[in-house]
Amino acid sequence: MIDIRAMAVEDIDRILSLEARTPEAPHWDRAAFERFLVEPDTEDVRHAALVATHGHDLIGFAIARQVLDICELESIVIAENVRRMGIGKALLRAVTTWCLAHGAVRIELEVRAGNENAIRFYQKAGLIKEGLRRDYYRDPDEHAVLMGKGLDSGLWAVENFPQKTD
Numbered sequence: 001m002i003d004i005r006a007m008a009v010e011d012i013d014r015i016l017s018l019e020a021r022t023p024e025a026p027h028w029d030r031a032a033f034e035r036f037l038v039e040p041d042t043e044d045v046r047h048a049a050l051v052a053t054h055g056h057d058l059i060g061f062a063i064a065r066q067v068l069d070i071c072e073l074e075s076i077v078i079a080e081n082v083r084r085m086g087i088g089k090a091l092l093r094a095v096t097t098w099c100l101a102h103g104a105v106r107i108e109l110e111v112r113a114g115n116e117n118a119i120r121f122y123q124k125a126g127l128i129k130e131g132l133r134r135d136y137y138r139d140p141d142e143h144a145v146l147m148g149k150g151l152d153s154g155l156w157a158v159e160n161f162p163q164k165t166d
């Protein structure tokens with residue numbers, strides 16, 4: 001069974017190993033993950049870091065920073081051998097559900113312009129291309145596509161999100 005839970009400091013070794021096997025992903029070092037996990041939430045900035053596990057295996061993770069009412073997805077990675085099984089969808093749904101519960105109204109992200117798989121994944125979730133940031137990435141140099149979506153309708157997370165009845 002696949003479990004989605006909060007990321008812990010003890011997960012970082014396995015996250016770095018998964019990240020190292022994923023050239024398309026943003027590459028954070030150990031200190032960046034540690035900082036993210038210990039940085040306290042404030043009224044304006046909140047941190048969401050989730051992992052997907054299967055037994056003892058860590059098979060994916062997602063990181064988002066919520067600034068005011070915008071959920072900024074920093075990274076989402078699924079191990080190559082378990083892609084196209086709905087785990088990315090489950091993680092993105094979990095992140096956006098968390099952000100909705102903390103008052104977010106939009107999700108936004110940047111993705112490498114050449115990362116067509118991720119762009120299709122995000123489009124399937126209902127995000128649309130909203131802009132281009134030229135020469136945003138290094139190693140290799142590449143433009144960033146900006147994508148976003150209101151969380152009021154249409155994203156996977158909203159399908160099962162409890163509606164207010166009053």
Ligand SMILES: CC(C)(COP(=O)(O)OP(=O)(O)OC[C@H]1O[C@@H](n2cnc3c(N)ncnc32)[C@H](O)[C@@H]1OP(=O)(O)O)[C@@H](O)C(=O)NCCC(=O)NCCS
Nearest residue numbers: 024076077078083084085086087088089117118120121124
């Ligand atoms: C992008 C990524 C997170 C998707 O995770 P995943 O678990 O494979 O995605 P899911 O199985 O939940 O896919 C949900 C839907 O998104 C779409 N989708 C996902 N990957 C796709 C691909 N490679 N091509 C086309 N559509 C895709 C499909 O519609 C899919 O539903 P379907 O399989 O029933 O057709 C994964 O491919 C990955 O880790 N890529 C490398 C890291 C990366 O690029 N991250 C994003 C930048 S930070």
